[in-house]
Amino acid sequence: MGILQIIVVIGILLLLVKPMGTYLFHVFSNEPNRTDKWFSRIEKGIYSLIGLKKRDRMSWKKYAMSFILTNIVLVAFSYIFLRLQRGLPLNPNGIGGMEQTLSFNTVISFMTNTNLQHYSGETGLSYFSQMAVITMMMFTSAASGFSVAVAFVRGITGQKSVGNFFEDFVKAHIRVFIPLALLVTLVLVGLQVPQTLKSTLEVATLEGQTGQIAIGPVASLESIKHLGTNGGGFFGANSAHPFENPSPLTNVIEMLSMWLLPASLPYMFGLFAKNKRQGWVIFTAMMTLFVLLLSLNFYAESKGNPVINAMGIDSSQGSMEGKEVRFGIPQSSLFTAVTTAATTGSVNNMHDTQTPLGGITPLALMMLNNVFGGKGVGLINMLMYAILGVFLCGLMVGRTPEFLGRKIEAREMKLIAIAILAHPLIILVPTAGAFLTDLGKGAITNPGFHGLSQVLYEYVSSAANNGSGFEGLADNTSFWNITTGIVMLLGRYISMIAMLAVAGSLLRKKPVPETIGTFRTDNHLFTGILIVTVLIIGALTFLPVIVLGPIAEYLTLG
Amino acid sequence: MANSIEAAPEQQSPSKGSYFFIIVRLSLVFIVLCGIIYPLASTAIAQVLMPSQANGSLLKNEDGVVVGSELIGQNFSDPALFHSRVSSIEYKAEASGSNNYGPSNVDMLQRTKDFITQWQVDNPDVPLSELPVALVTNSGSGLDPHITPDSAIVQIPRISKLTGIPASQLEELVSQHIEGRDLGVFGEKRVNVLKLNMDLMELSKS
Numbered sequence: 157m158g159i160l161q162i163i164v165v166i167g168i169l170l171l172l173v174k175p176m177g178t179y180l181f182h183v184f185s186n187e188p189n190r191t192d193k194w195f196s197r198i199e200k201g202i203y204s205l206i207g208l209k210k211r212d213r214m215s216w217k218k219y220a221m222s223f224i225l226t227n228i229v230l231v232a233f234s235y236i237f238l239r240l241q242r243g244l245p246l247n248p249n250g251i252g253g254m255e256q257t258l259s260f261n262t263v264i265s266f267m268t269n270t271n272l273q274h275y276s277g278e279t280g281l282s283y284f285s286q287m288a289v290i291t292m293m294m295f296t297s298a299a300s301g302f303s304v305a306v307a308f309v310r311g312i313t314g315q316k317s318v319g320n321f322f323e324d325f326v327k328a329h330i331r332v333f334i335p336l337a338l339l340v341t342l343v344l345v346g347l348q349v350p351q352t353l354k355s356t357l358e359v360a361t362l363e364g365q366t367g368q369i370a371i372g373p374v375a376s377l378e379s380i381k382h383l384g385t386n387g388g389g390f391f392g393a394n395s396a397h398p399f400e401n402p403s404p405l406t407n408v409i410e411m412l413s414m415w416l417l418p419a420s421l422p423y424m425f426g427l428f429a430k431n432k433r434q435g436w437v438i439f440t441a442m443m444t445l446f447v448l449l450l451s452l453n454f455y456a457e458s459k460g461n462p463v464i465n466a467m468g469i470d471s472s473q474g475s476m477e478g479k480e481v482r483f484g485i486p487q488s489s490l491f492t493a494v495t496t497a498a499t500t501g502s503v504n505n506m507h508d509t510q511t512p513l514g515g516i517t518p519l520a521l522m523m524l525n526n527v528f529g530g531k532g533v534g535l536i537n538m539l540m541y542a543i544l545g546v547f548l549c550g551l552m553v554g555r556t557p558e559f560l561g562r563k564i565e566a567r568e569m570k571l572i573a574i575a576i577l578a579h580p581l582i583i584l585v586p587t588a589g590a591f592l593t594d595l596g597k598g599a600i601t602n603p604g605f606h607g608l609s610q611v612l613y614e615y616v617s618s619a620a621n622n623g624s625g626f627e628g629l630a631d632n633t634s635f636w637n638i639t640t641g642i643v644m645l646l647g648r649y650i651s652m653i654a655m656l657a658v659a660g661s662l663l664r665k666k667p668v669p670e671t672i673g674t675f676r677t678d679n680h681l682f683t684g685i686l687i688v689t690v691l692i693i694g695a696l697t698f699l700p701v702i703v704l705g706p707i708a709e710y711l712t713l714g
Numbered sequence: 715m716a717n718s719i720e721a722a723p724e725q726q727s728p729s730k731g732s733y734f735f736i737i738v739r740l741s742l743v744f745i746v747l748c749g750i751i752y753p754l755a756s757t758a759i760a761q762v763l764m765p766s767q768a769n770g771s772l773l774k775n776e777d778g779v780v781v782g783s784e785l786i787g788q789n790f791s792d793p794a795l796f797h798s799r800v801s802s803i804e805y806k807a808e809a810s811g812s813n814n815y816g817p818s819n820v821d822m823l824q825r826t827k828d829f830i831t832q833w834q835v836d837n838p839d840v841p842l843s844e845l846p847v848a849l850v851t852n853s854g855s856g857l858d859p860h861i862t863p864d865s866a867i868v869q870i871p872r873i874s875k876l877t878g879i880p881a882s883q884l885e886e887l888v889s890q891h892i893e894g895r896d897l898g899v900f901g902e903k904r905v906n907v908l909k910l911n912m913d914l915m916e917l918s919k920s
Contacts, residue, residue, distance in 0.1 A: 373753050393856065712818065
């Protein structure tokens with residue numbers, strides 16, 4: 157039953173990829189299409205509200221600038237809301253303003269689609285902040301990332317331009333995120349996820365004590381949290397909390413919500429490239445890596461913790477520390493893999509409590525950061541590896557590498573090298589730095605090799621804009637708020653800007669006609685090359701630190 | 715637009731001020747739309763169509779008093795009731811979470827050993843090898859409302875001895891409370907401890 161339910165979920169995903177990818181292509185190809193009838197009136201209203209008279213094609217620099225400036229303005233408003241939440245409306249539980257470094261960390265965390273949370277939702281945020289800051293940024297950061305991904309795809313597939321940021325941003329909301337979020341919200345409420353503005357409930361428990369139950373507008377946050385691959389929970393326990401994720405059925409809906417859009421982007425890319433096989437090559441490489449790492453986690457968690465297994469109890473179920481009974485091992489394992497692959501970062505079981513080998517899966521998926529990936533980022537990164545793969549093959553046979561009919565030259569490779577090297581750099585340097593300072597070391601709550609994994613996980617999660625945590629880390633201090641804040645910023649914007657620059661640079665090139673000697677990138681051979689490129693670059697960079705953390709813990713656990 | 719010849723190039727590249735103004739207005743529109751209209755509209759629709767689910771699936775006893783939510787676990791210390799899983803926050807649902815102990819954490823291993831020792835004292839009639847790992851471990855949320863069916867079954871001898879209810883009757887009660895996998899495929903079989911104990915208390919009265 158365990159493996160079957162995993163296969164069923166993957167099966168449903170595969171059935172949905174084509175229709176969703178086609179829909180996304182229709183939305184963003186900017187040709188007149190069927191979706192106009194429903195949405196264009198609302199969009200025209202918004203364009204006139206914001207004073208956007210003409211939706212001109214932008215240069216890549218203008219596009220990047222618009223994207224960044226919009227993010228800065230949203231960050232500024234949100235920071236003010238958090239600091240002043242005590243006096244703002246919808247605060248029935250009387251929650252005070254948020255501290256400076258924590259507010260800094262929180263607004264960056266949500267704007268960069270990371271959703272690392274150094275606060276606990278029940279006690280740290282008013283309902284107004286949950287809605288106007290957290291829920292709002294879950295939409296806008298997802299739409300920002302999605303827009304950049306579409307712009308990048310337009311660039312490398314040789315469309316007329318990278319597009320217009322404002323138009324993409326509005327369309328992503330109106331035609332994708334808001335309708336889907338409303339639908340998923342109502343389905344989740346039907347399946348018992350609360351949606352109310354009442355304050356914390358008072359109950360008289362069965363044993364005669366008074367208890368309190370935190371509640372609030374959960375479902376409307378829960379849906380966009382997953383659709384936008386954001387991941388920040390309403391409650392501290394995130395999707396392990398029974399109000400956020402009451403049943404295995406809601407668990408499946410939440411997994412598909414965060415998985416469907418990233419998984420459909422390769423198909424959309426195939427349509428833009430007028431070569432569906434090219435899209436499937438990317439998809440297959442992603443799915444292969446996903447299944448490999450999912451298997452590792454499922455196997456390790458099913459086997460359980462050897463020390464507890466030796467205590468003489470019935471431990472046949474596996475490692476249940478930090479997991480919920482309703483999910484068991486299969487639904488927890490699959491959720492872990494999906495949430496770190498799609499860089500969502502919501503958790504339905506505590507990653508910190510996973511067995512050492514099981515804990516490698518979320519780490520590795522975030523280190524690779526290209527297996528499906530968050531809103532758009534995964535596709536961008538995988539295409540970056542595809543160009544790198546083409547380049548490496550070109551070096552071996554001594555030809556100028558080409559991708560999708562355009563020559564890959566020094567400028568593109570330099571930009572790609574910056575993006576690829578930035579990721580390990582902003583993970584490993586702060587990790588090492590944290591161990592050199594008492595401020596960093598003081599936060600570790602699990603002694604030994606596991607402590608290294610805790611710190612590493614925090615920065616990997618920040619850099620990959622994932623936001624899940626080995627949550628034992630005592631991370632609400634100025635040191636952690638500021639360092640992870642900076643890592644999140646660099647993790648988000650360096651690669652996005654570099655890739656927009658690659659798109660701009662490729663757009664200026666003349667297409668090279670395909671000849672018999674052209675190296676094909678849409679066949680099985682290239683799928684293999686792509687997987688190997690990802691593994692070699694990923695493994696070489698991160699293997700040493702994986703050995704020091706999880707593998708050392710595994711070996712000492714016996 | 716009186717002078718269209720001069721206006722045209724200006725539209726192509728709007729001045730820095732109006733460009734920035736577009737961005738501020740764009741941000742405000744989406745703060746209102748996604749941050750206020752969307753959650754409030756969701757709340758309104760949910761409250762009208764599905765008030766029970768939208769307000770936390772509350773459970774009431776026969777006097778109409780709210781005893782909790784069927785989704786949120788409770789702490790049961792009375793040995794004559796079924797016990798929930800380990801929770802570092804003792805099922806206090808104003809917050810949520812757990813200690814996040816790593817698999818090699820000595821505190822976690824000690825807590826587990828202590829729990830097992832106490833369990834053996836409280837349940838002398840059940841062999842240790844039948845104690846399920848799920849009952850011994852801390853859930854992720856600290857609020858897990860469920861236990862596995864075998865976690866309920868191993869508690870029957872203790873409860874039967876203390877309440878005088880025959881074991882066969884308790885077994886029947888537990889089997890009535892076993893919830894299957896969702897749609898027959900997803901998740902695990904489970905027992906809601908709060909609902910089970912509410913019915914157990916009814917049974918003890920009669």
